[in-house]
Amino acid sequence: MAGFSSQHLLGIKHITKQDIELIFDTANHFKEVINRPIKKVPSLRDITIANLFFENSTRTRLSFELAEKRLSADVINFSANQSSVKKGETLIDTVNNILSMKVDIVVMRHPDVGAGVFLSKHVNARIINAGDGTHEHPTQALLDAYSIKEKLGSIKGKNIVIVGDILHSRVALSNIFALQKLGANIKVCGPATLIPKHIKSLGVGVELNIDKALQWCDVANVLRVQHERMDIKYFPSVREYTQLFGINKARLNALNKDIVIMHPGPINRGVEITSDVADSKQAIILNQVENGVAIRMAIIYLLAEQIKNA
Amino acid sequence: MAKKKLLNKNAIAIILQRLACQLIENHNNFADTVLIGLQPRGVFLAKRLAHIIQNDYQVKDLKLGQLDITFYRDDFRRREEPLAANTTSIDFTIENKKVVFIDDVLFSGRSIRAALTAVQSFGRPSEIELLVLIDRRFSRHLPIQPDYKGFQVDAINQEKVLVQWQEQNKADAVYMVS
Structure with missing residues (x-):
């Protein structure tokens, strides 16, 4: 070995x-x-x-x-x-x-x-x-990829969207590296101000519409809005962020499939994800x-x- | 490299029958006994013995598990090559049960020492016995002896005993390699 x-x-x-x-x-x-x-x-x-x-x-x-x-x-x-x-x-x-x-x-x-x-x-x-x-944040990416593999059997060829504050997220970058090495297709989704300018050079797709992103993916990894890292205002209000990018039951019910929901924690309930989604069977947050x-x-x-x- | 056959298929079949009978003699219907094959190579022997006990002697509800001792070895960080772990599966309780460890070759006794520690993670057995197919006398590093042995070999240090199973190597055989 x-x-x-x-x-x-x-x-x-x-x-x-x-x-x-x-x-x-x-x-x-x-x-x-x-x-x-x-x-x-x-x-x-x-x-x-x-x-x-x-x-x-x-x-x-x-x-x-x-x-x-x-x-x-x-x-x-x-x-x-x-x-x-x-x-x-x-x-x-x-x-x-x-x-x-x-x-x-x-x-x-x-x-x-x-x-x-x-x-x-x-x-x-x-x-x-x-x-x-x-x-x-390599250990987070490894446990995320391991949890996806455990849930779906494999990672190769799966569509995975990372939602939220990509700009300030070490979880996003490590996830992109890990999942790409394992053969997944990756898109990021969030407010344009929180998507790094050159993210496409990593071979990652960018989708600004959350409903299209969810329809495309097998797994949505929902990131926390990191207020503590934001030196300026990146979006007008938390309420608007929730309306445009928050994951809720209505959005998931509108899909013709069950996708896997992940979150690295700590969760801002009611901001990036609603409680009914975070506590649903689709969510593997505690398995993570x-x-x-x-x-x-x-x-x-x-x-x-x-x-x-x- | 010289390779001398110590046991052939028929000799092994006779030994397995004898070991199975000895286990039945001591453990009756196995109501309070569990068999645990030690990974990786003791598992083949444990499955064979379980098959004989269940099919030839109609013992029902025989509990058979497999135990990996990699994380309990005393040579971690002392070997050149990294060690690969194997699956442990003990899906029954061993609390107050008689446990029989099953392994192919007993050599230094260090694997058994590790297994004695490992099995404690699953509860407190009432007693533990050891069954081996091959007992290499005069090579023990620890005061550990088998309760049941298939065949005794007197080998010097450079010599190796190689046990092959049909499931893995096409035919049952035991060789001395020097």
């Missing part, structure tokens, strides 16, 4: 289709593990992992922490709003201080694009990118969360495997 081709998981762009398939195969086994009466394996009992969150996160941090604990790793947590970062320490200093405590793997979320790549060049640890600014733990266990396991015991 070939191992994982990279020493880090910094983004989907630089890993191969074979890597993604290896992660999925490994995640299948971990999904079985986390449904046992005792949901834990001892593989990583001599590995220490630091979760460095320089930006707020609830589910990603919990999901990583649970994945690490289910693998029996020792875990230390760090969040920027209660640390020396506020006192002026640089990123490399912060991380090197943590690494002198003999840490093997760093899981990092950071508001700056490329923070993971930067770190991987300057410190001696395996880096997992848990989201870097508006750039990539469960699969997130299995996927993250697989990634951590595959990277840890490369750290040879001296």
